[in-house]
Every structure is written in C-alpha cells, then in structure tokens.
Amino acid sequence: MEELIKILKDLHPDVDFDTCETLIDDKILDSFDIVSVISEINEEFDVVIPAEEIIPENFNSAKALYALIKKIEDED
Amino acid sequence: MIFTSAGFIAAVIIPAVLYYLLPKKAQWPLLLIASIGFYFAADKRYLIFIFVTFLAAYICTILMGRIDLKTKAYIDSNKDKITKEQKKEVKGRAKTRKRIFLIIGLIIALGILCVTKYTNFVIDNINLLLKDGSKIREMNIIVPAAISYYTFQTCSYVIDVYRGKTTPQKNPFKLMLFVSFFPLLVQGPICRYDDLAPTLFGEHKLLEKNISTGLTRIIWGYFKKVVVANRIAPAVIALTGDTDTYKGTFVFVAMLFYAFDLYCDFTGGIDITIGISKVLGVDVKENFNLPYFSKNIKEYWNRWHISMGTWFTDYIFYPVSVCTPMLKLSKWSREHLGQKIGKRVTVYLASLLVWFTTGLWHGPAWNFIVWGLMNYVVIMASQELEPLYAKFHGKFKVKDKPLYGIFEIVRTILLMSMIRMFDCYRNVPLTFKMIGTMFTKVNLKIFSDGSLLGIGLTAADYIVLAVSFVIILTVSIIKNKRGHVISDNAFTLRYSLLALLLMGVIVFGAYGTGYDMTQFIYNQF
Numbered sequence: 001m002e003e004l005i006k007i008l009k010d011l012h013p014d015v016d017f018d019t020c021e022t023l024i025d026d027k028i029l030d031s032f033d034i035v036s037v038i039s040e041i042n043e044e045f046d047v048v049i050p051a052e053e054i055i056p057e058n059f060n061s062a063k064a065l066y067a068l069i070k071k072i073e074d075e076d
Numbered sequence: 077m078i079f080t081s082a083g084f085i086a087a088v089i090i091p092a093v094l095y096y097l098l099p100k101k102a103q104w105p106l107l108l109i110a111s112i113g114f115y116f117a118a119d120k121r122y123l124i125f126i127f128v129t130f131l132a133a134y135i136c137t138i139l140m141g142r143i144d145l146k147t148k149a150y151i152d153s154n155k156d157k158i159t160k161e162q163k164k165e166v167k168g169r170a171k172t173r174k175r176i177f178l179i180i181g182l183i184i185a186l187g188i189l190c191v192t193k194y195t196n197f198v199i200d201n202i203n204l205l206l207k208d209g210s211k212i213r214e215m216n217i218i219v220p221a222a223i224s225y226y227t228f229q230t231c232s233y234v235i236d237v238y239r240g241k242t243t244p245q246k247n248p249f250k251l252m253l254f255v256s257f258f259p260l261l262v263q264g265p266i267c268r269y270d271d272l273a274p275t276l277f278g279e280h281k282l283l284e285k286n287i288s289t290g291l292t293r294i295i296w297g298y299f300k301k302v303v304v305a306n307r308i309a310p311a312v313i314a315l316t317g318d319t320d321t322y323k324g325t326f327v328f329v330a331m332l333f334y335a336f337d338l339y340c341d342f343t344g345g346i347d348i349t350i351g352i353s354k355v356l357g358v359d360v361k362e363n364f365n366l367p368y369f370s371k372n373i374k375e376y377w378n379r380w381h382i383s384m385g386t387w388f389t390d391y392i393f394y395p396v397s398v399c400t401p402m403l404k405l406s407k408w409s410r411e412h413l414g415q416k417i418g419k420r421v422t423v424y425l426a427s428l429l430v431w432f433t434t435g436l437w438h439g440p441a442w443n444f445i446v447w448g449l450m451n452y453v454v455i456m457a458s459q460e461l462e463p464l465y466a467k468f469h470g471k472f473k474v475k476d477k478p479l480y481g482i483f484e485i486v487r488t489i490l491l492m493s494m495i496r497m498f499d500c501y502r503n504v505p506l507t508f509k510m511i512g513t514m515f516t517k518v519n520l521k522i523f524s525d526g527s528l529l530g531i532g533l534t535a536a537d538y539i540v541l542a543v544s545f546v547i548i549l550t551v552s553i554i555k556n557k558r559g560h561v562i563s564d565n566a567f568t569l570r571y572s573l574l575a576l577l578l579m580g581v582i583v584f585g586a587y588g589t590g591y592d593m594t595q596f597i598y599n600q601f
Contacts, residue, residue, distance in 0.1 A: 027378075030374070031389050031393060031394070032423050032427075032459065034394075035393075035394070035397040035398065035422060035423050035426070036419055036423065038397070038398050038403075039397075039398075039403060039406040039407075039419070039422060042403045042406075042407075043406075043407060043410075048398070048400065048403065049398060050398065051239075051390075051394040051395040051398055051399075052239035052240070052241065054390075054394045054398070075164065
C-alpha cells in the first residue's frame with residue numbers, strides 16, 4: 001500500500017490519499033493521471049491493469065486501487 | 077429528417093400519443109416501429125446499413141455470451157478438479173474466442189462506416205499523388221444518416237459485452253431498438269447500453285413530471301435552434317464565404333458568431349432529443365455541462381459533447397495507453413529518456429491517436445483532422461505549461477479571484493472558437509491565413525459603420541440575438557449555481573415559462589422565406 005500511496009503522491013502531493021474516496025468523482029485524478037498510475041503500477045507491482053478495469057469504483061480511492069492490484073495478482 | 081421539419085414533428089407526436097394509449101407492453105415495440113419508420117422516411121436505402129450493423133452486433137454478442145456461459149459452467153462443475161493454472165488457461169482460451177467475435181463485430185460496423193464515409197476521401201488523397209491521366213474516379217456512395225452515431229453506440233455495446241460489463245441482449249428486436257432509437261438518429265448523443273436499456277425497454281405510465289420536463293426541454297431546445305442558431309447561421313456563412321471582403325476583425329466577429337451558433341444548434345438539438353425521450357419516459361444522459369464555463373480546454377472537453385469524449389477515452393485512449401506494447405514502451409522510455417519525458421510518452425501517443433480519430437470522426441476532410449490535431453496541441457501545451465502556471469499562482473494569488481476566473485473562461489472560449497474556424501472555412505491554409513488577418517488587419521470601424529448590417533442580419537435580428545444571449549447566459553448562471561433552473565415542483569412557474577418560451581419560438585423564430593431551415597451542424601458528422 002505504501003508504494004501505491006507514493007506513486008499517487010508523486011502526481012498530487014497535496015491530496016490525502018489515505019482518506020480520500022472520491023478521486024474520480026471529484027475529478028482529482030484525470031485520464032492522464034490514471035494512465036500514468038497504471039504504467040507505474042505495472043513497473044512497481046508487475047501487474048497489468050486492463051482497460052476494462054478502468055472504472056470509477058476501482059480508482060476512487062487508494063484502497064480500492066490496491067484491492068484491484070491484489071485481485072489481479074491473485075488471478076495471475 | 078430534421079427536428080424542425082413538419083415530418084419530424086408528426087413522427088414524434090403520433091407515436092408519443094399512441095405510446096400512452098396502447099398497452100404498456102407495446103411501448104418499446106412501438107418505439108422500434110417509429111424508429112424504423114423514421115429512418116425509412118429519411119431514405120429507405122439507409123435501412124440495409126443499420127440492419128447489417130445491428131445483425132453483426134447481435135450475432136457476435138450472443139456468441140460471446142454463450143462462450144461466457146459455457147466457460148462458467150465448465151469451471152463451476154470442475155472447481156474441485158482443476159488447478160488455478162488450468163482455470164486461468166480455460167478463461168484465457170474463452171477470452172481468445174470471444175476476441176474473434178469482438179473483432180468480427182467491430183470490423184463489420186466500422187467497415188461500413190469507413191467505406192461509406194471515407195472512401196472518397198482516400199481516393200481524393202491518392203489522386204493528389206497521381207498524374208492527371210491516371211486519377212481514380214470518385215465513387216458514388218451514399219452516407220447513411222447518423223452512421224457515426226449509431227456505429228459508435230453499437231461498438232460500445234459489443235466491446236462492453238466482450239469486457240463482461242454488459243449482458244448480451246437476447247431479444248433481437250430490443251437490440252435493434254437500442255441501435256436505432258429515433259431521437260438519437262439526428263445528432264446523438266452516443267448512449268451506452270447499460271445507461272439507456274432500463275428505461276428504453278421499461279413500461280411507462282403517463283406522468284405529468286415526464287411530460288412537463290420533457291416539453292420544457294423540447295421548447296428550450298427549439299428556442300436555441302430556431303430563434304438563435306437559424307438566425308445567426310446565414311451571417312456565419314456570409315462572413316466565412318467571402319474571404320476577400322470579410323477578413324481582419326470580421327474573422328473575429330465570425331468566430332464569436334459561430335461559437336454562439338454552434339452552441340445553440342448542438343445543445344438545442346440535444347435538448348430536443350433529451351426532451352422527446354423524457355416525454356416517452358426514456359432517460360438519455362446529458363451531453364453538455366455548461367461547456368462555455370470551462371477554465372481550460374481539457375475541462376471544456378469534459379463538458380462539451382460528453383458522450384463522444386467519454387467514448388474516445390474509454391474505447392481508444394485507455395485501451396491504447398495500457399496495452400502491453402505501450403507499457404513496454406513506457407518502461408523503455410523511462411529508462412532511456414528519463415522519468416520526466418518517459419512518463420509522458422504513452423499519454424502523448426494515445427492522445428495523438430484520439431485527437432486524430434476525433435477529427436476524422438467529424439468528417440472526411442483535412443480541415444477536421446487539423447482541427448483535432450490543434451486541440452491536441454493546445455491540450456498538450458497546457459499540460460506542459462502546468463509547472464509554469466503553478467509558479468505563477470504561487471507568486472500571484474489570483475487563482476480564486478472571480479475576475480481571474482472570468483479571464484480563464486474568456487480565454488478558453490476564444491481559443492476554442494479560433495480552432496473551430498477550421499470547421500467554417502473548410503480549408504486548412506485558408507483558415508490559418510484568415511486567423512492571421514485577425515491580428516494584422518484590425519479594423520474596429522466595422523462595429524460602427526454599418527458593415528455588420530450587410531451580412532444577413534438586421535438591427536431587429538441583433539436585438540433578438542442580444543436578448544436571447546442574455547436569457548441563455550442567465551439560465552446558464554442559475555444552473556451553474558443551483559444545479560437546476562426550475563425545481564420539479566414549481567408547476568405554475570414551469571408552465572408559465574413554457575408558454576412564454578413557446579410564444580418566443582413562434583414569434584421570433586427564424587423560419588420562412590429567406591431562412592434556410594438549416595440542418596443541424598452535428599447531423600453531418
């Protein structure tokens with residue numbers, strides 16, 4: 001989780017990713033950020049997040065995104 | 077058929093009345109009949125194209141659904157016998173088989189779109205390279221109405237079924253209605269199956285709320301289209317048609333007029349679409365969110381033609397950006413070009429593809445492609461300038477000042493309006509030249525010497541346009557502040573305003589001799 005928070009913090013240092021649950025709904029993360037995060041996750045966790053998983057529910061909070069990474073890791 | 081034609085109005089009123097008289101189970105079949113009738117009335121030859129697109133989508137998605145069911149049944153019945161790796165392999169094989177049907181469905185739908193809409197564009201460009209004697213003759217191909225809209229809508233359904241997001245529709249008639257729902261066949265919006273299906277196939281009681289909000293929306297749309305867009309369109313045509321006379325400051329005027337024209341034309345048309353659907357109890361998602369209140373172009377594209385923007389994001393930008401070759405490229409560029417540039421490569425390449433296709437989607441012409449690429453350049457430039465903006469805002473605390481907000485809004489409107497001139501002149505070098513004259517041939521006298529009365533607008537027209545502008549701006553400001561204009565329970569206010577608006581449309585509408593009941597601008601895309 002710490003690595004993920006670090007990736008997100010690099011993009012938006014002023015956001016509290018531990019508590020924020022509206023990253024997409026409040027337009028904190030835009031499409032460019034999402035692609036950047038996915039590419040960093042691929043490097044850091046060796047996990048490929050497919051396009052069909054790019055939905056608000058998976059990106060609204062760091063917690064949800066981390067759960068997605070774990071789900072894909074489990075499936076692999 | 078256009079929204080302002082008598083045929084269209086009859087084609088809406090008759091099914092709308094029957095809709096609530098017939099048993100509720102007959103409602104969606106009636107909409108299907110009306111939709112086919114609507115398309116048939118536009119041109120009977122169009123039907124074959126939309127039918128083939130529908131049939132390919134239906135067969136491919138049904139087969140994809142079967143693969144999913146079989147795979148699930150196999151895994152469920154063997155869950156104690158197969159290992160995790162075997163389960164993954166079974167799923168992988170199923171996905172590969174599904175991908176074949178996805179590709180077939182998309183090739184057929186997009187193939188029809190490409191052949192009908194882009195063949196002559198390709199021929200024209202090949203001819204530029206050939207000598208006079210060996211030029212290829214243009215083909216006589218009909219372009220079915222609304223093909224760009226229904227093709228994209230159908231493709232989104234096929235992709236969503238492939239992704240497992242949407243359950244395939246087994247009833248072919250229901251799917252045909254989703255592909256051909258007539259209010260969307262004028263100029264979209266491009267609806268997603270999961271958003272539209274629940275109310276499109278649902279049974280609807282005659283509700284006063286649906287009728288009144290729907291009618292208000294329809295009349296508001298007609299006001300924007302008939303009072304403003306139809307009135308100002310001839311002036312835009314005059315100003316951009318005679319480039320020898322109308323250069324310099326005239327280009328600036330044309331730019332602002334076209335911004336107002338396009339806004340009223342497109343948002344007005346979508347208001348009518350959403351309003352008609354609402355009367356029928358069908359919920360169509362909003363396609364605009366006060367786009368002219370955007371503070372930068374990126375925000376503008378999140379508020380303008382939302383259904384098209386999200387389509388390109390979900391089905392081109394994301395899949396291209398996160399595909400394995402792109403992730404490899406991202407890794408390679410970080411290692412070789414450094415973190416800063418490397419991080420941007422995939423986003424920049426995917427965005428380039430998105431804006432190129434967005435331009436091409438608007439029309440088979442270079443002016444649209446350059447228009448798309450200009451949007452790309454401005455968005456990327458503002459992305460690159462972000463650190464500079466941050467520095468500026470760190471030094472000068474103006475970000476939250478209302479005046480600075482207005483400056484940002486005006487800057488975005490002017491920038492977008494300038495890029496849109498490629499749409500008006502339809503000639504890339506000429507557009508650049510005319511935009512150039514705006515800065516080199518400034519002539520403020522045109523505002524006082526009567527020149528602007530010679531472009532198809534009388535003094536009375538200017539008054540109507542000015543009053544309309546104030547009304548539209550006031551409504552937009554109220555909507556921006558409160559989220560809605562009239563509350564659902566304010567019946568008296570709603571009906572009073574409805575009556576006033578209707579009178580406004582009848583009295584001040586620009587129709588009759590001298591006015592071409594112009595097609596919607598976005599209908600051609």
